[in-house]
Amino acid sequence: MASKRKTYTPEFKFKVVMESFQRETTLEEVCRKFGLASSVISRWRQEFQQKGPEIFADQRDPKTRNQSQGHAPGESPEELKQLIGDLTVQNDLLKKSRGLLGN
DSSP states (O other): OOOOOOOOOHHHHHHHHHHHHOTTSOHHHHHHHHTOOHHHHHHHHHHHHHHHHHHTOOOSOHHHHHHHTTOOTTOSHHHHHHHHHHHHHHHHHHHHHHHHTTO
16 A cells, blocks of 8 residues: 655745754754654755755846846846847848848
8 A cells, every 4th residue: 555745844844954954953853853764854955955045046126136246237148138139130120121122
């Protein structure tokens, strides 16, 4: 008979991970306290460390964010890509109109 996997809430996982990072407790103590395997807690900790920086991602408007990253106005990679796209469309239109005029 197949047993169902336990599911845990994000709040519970966060609580366990934060407690496992405390200096006063060991991983084994946290495992016993919450009834979890050390591999589960280790996997949650690893996921937390990988995704943690996303929490502090710059959520300002794009212009302010680009300036804070050292890009001059109009020079950010996103703005340059937009400009290239606009110029490509204009170039294509000019080529087609030149052909219609019978160059």
